[in-house]
Structures are given as C-alpha cells and as structure tokens.
Amino acid sequence: MRIPATVPDTGTVPVTLEPVRQKILMDNDTGIDDSLGLLYLLASPEAEIVGIASTAGNVPAPQVAANNLALLDLVRAPELEVAQGALTPLAIPLRTTEDTHGPRGVGYAELPPTTRPLSDRSAAQLWVDLAREHPGEIVGLCTGPLTNLALALRMEPRLPQLLRRLVIMGGAFNHPGNTTPTNEWNVHVDPEAAKEVFDAFSTAPADRRPVVCALDITETIEMKPKHLTLLAERAGSTPVEHVSENDPPQARSAASNPLVRYLTDAIRFYFDFHKLYDQGYLAHMHDPFAAAVALDPSLAVTKPATVDVELAGTLTRAATVADWAGMWGREPNADIVIGTDPELFFERLVERVGEYARTVFAEGDSSR
Template sequence: MRILLDVDTGIDDSLALLYLLAAPEAEIVGIASTAGNVAADRVAANNLAWLDICRAPEIEVALGAAAPLAVPLRTTEDTHGPHGVGYAELPPTTRTLSPRSAAELWVDTVRANPGEITGLCTGPLTNLALALRAEPALPRLLRRLVIMGGAFNHPGNTTPTAEWNIHVDPEAAAEVFDAFSGAPQRPLVCGLDITESIEMLPLHLTRLAERAGSTPVETVGPDDPITFRSATSNPIVRHVTDAVRFYFDFHRSYELGYLAHMHDPFAAAVTLDPALAVTRPATVAVELNGALTRGTTVADWTGMWGREPNADIVVGTDPAEFFIRLIERVGDFAQAVYGEES
C-alpha cells in the first residue's frame, strides 16, 4: 500500500509514523507536515528526525501551510511538549525538506499515481484542503482517504463537542468532507468515539522494549520525576519512551489515568487493515458558525438531510488486538534497525 502521510507530529503522530515504517506492506511515498500540535516547521523537523532515528530510506518531507485557512493557528504544547515529542530529545538531522509545499506534494503525487495512493491524515486538514482547491479531482484520483478526526456520539477533547484536529481548522475539514461527497470511495474516519478507547499503558512500553530486545527493560510510572529520561539501549524505544511518558503525564493531569490515547497509530493500523474496524456510513458536516459548537462534526446516520453518505465512521474495534500489532511491529522493527548495537 502506497501511503501519503499528512501529520502534525505530535506524540501519537510519531507512533503512527513508526507503525507505517515498521509495516512491510506499506510504502510511505511522502510526508506532509501540517501545523497543529506544534508549528509546521517544528512538525517537519520532527518528521525528518524520526526518519533519521529509524534509519529510513529517503522519504520526501514537505512543509505545510503555516496557519489554518481562516483563523490563527492554535498549537498544543501543553499536550505534546515544547517541541511536540514530549520529553524526547530528537537528534539533529542532515535530511532536508522538499522544495515542494505539502499541498503540491499531495497534488503531484496523486496525479502521477492515479488510483494508487492512500492518504492518511492525522492532523488538521489544511494541506489537503489546499490541495483540493488546486486539484478538485483529487477524491477520484486517490485510492482512499483515512482521517483521524471528529467526535460523533462522544464528547470533544478541545471544546465540549469538538475534537482537536477539526477544531484547529474547521473550514478545511468542511471543505474536505464536502469534496468527498460522491467520491468513488468514502473516507474512513477514526473519531474520538473509538480512539479514546485505545489506551496505552506503561505495560505496553515495557512489552515494546522486551520485544525489541532493548535493555534495561524499564517500567515507567506516575512517581517518576520530570527529569527522568529513558536509558534503554535501543534508540527507537528510548525516544518513544520519553515521548509517551509526557503523554502519560498530560492525561494524568486531567484525571484520565496514567495512560495515553493513541489516536493516530490506530488510524495508521486501520489504514493498512480496514478489517480492524467496524464502520458505519454517515453524512458528515462540520459546524462553522455555532457560538458554542464551532468545529463540531455532525453525522447524519439515517439520511435526514437527503444526501448520500460521505464517510465511513469507525464505530467498533478491538483495542487489545491493536496493541498486539503495535508492539510486535514496532518492536521487531526497532530490533531489526539496531540489531546487536542495542
């Protein structure tokens, strides 16, 4: 599967990238860097650094728009850390950004490979909306689109009704859902209804280290000081541990438990294997004007609007199976990349 990844990296976006790099059935044909969790230039730097850490082949990384379509950028360093990757300190990289913008990457890639590219968006939809403006035929040129975003029969995580990715650029999200109305293949949408059930725990990090053969095998916990940094031998596991620990601390600060919702790697897993998800078709629109509900994704499940469905919304999954796949794939990948070095 040839995937164009559009991310606002981001702790859970980082795990999504690792999941795809670890998947033998996936080829990442390009990475679009979207402003969201942190500014677009920091997102791009994180993407380049992760590729270095993973000793990945050259993959084009393009810089996205600096701001949403119609509103100032809102970032979330409180959730993902000052650089977007929690406590992790990613090493400097000599890899360089593409001369193309993220929107140009979208358009050029799908035009050159009609029917072959699967798009995966785990951040705000700004770049994709700009690409759709340049190439309205994009929904027919893509093989499929997968979106992490929205909340349907579930509270929001940014406002009482709105999910973060949609809230950052609701105009872009509205343009995307409108553009895919009548597309040959409906977008697959992973909203908070399901992704907040994907709860990573310290035990999952321990199992990841064990699978990768990384030593010492550490078990992080809520009593670890902020200054704690992983000393495990495998660089991939070490940086993941430091990143996810920040995410654990964030969720705990909101009394959600010492855990982390893995929204984006779940979307990556569903991209590769849609059978991991139970879906239900609906017509999705984004509220742009409500004083209290701006950025809310509204789903018409029963055809009240008289419009054809424009999304397949994930309504069920097996979180335990997802974590088995994540640990096996990323753990084996980490071991293969560093082998006896770690």
C-alpha cells in the same frame, strides 16, 4: 512477515511472496502519537510511504517537518520526501498544543539534529502531484488538521476520485470533544478545512469514502505502561524499564535501544498529560490506530453517514455532525469507525514497532 505461497509438493523449496505494498501519503502534525503512527508504517512490510506532508497543529509546521525528518534519521530510514505545509489554518489563527505534546512536539524526548533536506514543493503540491502520478493507488492518511488536503483540493478537485482511499483521524460524534465540549482537536484547529474536505468527498464513489477514526473509538485505544514494557522486551532493549506515574518529570530513559529510548521519553510525557486531566496514567493512541486502519481496514467496523462541520455555532463551532439516518437527503460522504478490537491493535503495534526497533539497531548498537 512473509506470506508463504501455496505450491504443489514437488520436492522443491517453497516460494515466499512479499506482501502487496500499499502506497501511503501521510499528512501529520508530529506530535507524540503522530510519531508512533509514522513508526507503525515504517515497521509494516505492506506499507510503502510515498511522502510525508507536515501540517501545523500540535506544533508549528516548521517544527512538525523538523520532527518528521529527525525521526526518519533516528531510525535510519531510507530517503523519503517530507514537505512542509501552510503555516496557518485557512481562516483563523493557528492554535498549537505544546501542553499536550511538549515544547517541540515529542514530549520529554530529544531527537537528534538532521541534515535531511526538506522537499522543494509544498505539502499541498505533494498531495496533488502524487495523486496524479499514481491514480487510484494512494491511500491518504491524515492524522492532523486538514489544511494541506483542503488546499490540495482547491488545486485538484478530482482528488476524491484519484485517491484509492482516505483515512482521517478527527472528529467526535456520539462522544464528548477533547478540546471543547463538542469538538476534537484536529477539526478544532482548522474547521474550515475539515468542512471543505468532507464537502469535496460528497462526490467520491462509495468505495472511496473517507474512513473517519473519531474520538468515539480512538479514546478506547489506551496505551499503558505495560505496552512500553512489552515494546522494550520485543526490541531486546535493556534494561527493561517500567514507567510509573511516580517518575519525576526529569527522569529519562536509559534504554540501550535508541528507538525504545525515544518512545519511552515521548510517551511518558503523554501519560503525564492524560493523568493531569484525570484520564488515568495512560495515553490515547489516536494516530497509530488510524495508521493501522489505513493498512488494514478490517480492523474497523464502520457505518456510513453524511458528515458536516459546524462553522457558525457560538457553543458548537468546529463540531462534526453526522447524519446517520439520511435526514438531510444527502448521500453519505464518510464511513465512520464504530467498533474495533483494541487488544488486537496493540498486539500488532508491539510486534511491529518492537521488532522494527530490534532490527534497525543491532544488539549493543546505541550509537545514535
């Protein structure tokens, strides 16, 4: 995706400019949709991933880190720093969700073993060090519980001023929860951390408030089997498989492209999970959407609000509450996404990840 420069017609060959690259620190709990969010970044020429922080959530933190390293290996990515986060939330035992993401967090897929090393520094230290080294340059992208970021804020309270922007996948406002009737998974895992983060960003300038991609919007980002077909076609993978709700659980992709094979096996598990809970044979792509917003905020229509997290409610603990009207008398500390164009998002996802799969694996190369 090279952007032609506008130059006078002098008979010379037009110059092409590389897109301006955006430094991204991704904090995830990989996770099927987290993995697709990471792939979206890897496939985007305007993204420069400066680090990956692995947080406990969908699966334990060591498994998350292993998934991140193995996924980088699968796609032959350059060396990227992957740091492991805290093993438990700030104040409560860890709850994981292998029923949603599979025993290793990647559905039916199997990632290859990897010898890539884990960072010597913790995920929280990674946040702090990178923000200090690149003040005003880094976009933080959180697609899991906010434990690592909360710990980083305790170490460096100036993070809201040091980061260029923060994008969070989490919360539910005018929408039912997906874990309890009132709360969303990432906040549910570590509500104390979520509250610390939102409280800390009450001091952020208006142009650096967190952009919050909550269930209100992310559950409209519905991936369906047709999108997997389009990805395979864009990648030039054969055979072009058509995933169906009638496929048995033991079915595995025979795609020639290793990345398409991984995505098919991982996402089919996600389809099966959503169907089990009467949501249709589809998968909500929460995290890739947040990744897309991190790179292009114009994908999201936002509305400022003051966000807090309920910690004491018997029925509502971990609920995210938004004061849209200023009733609390506190300045907004978040910009909540209230609208988007899912079709445009999926066009970008298919184009970028499909072309990335084609480029990484030359035709006929299924050696990994």
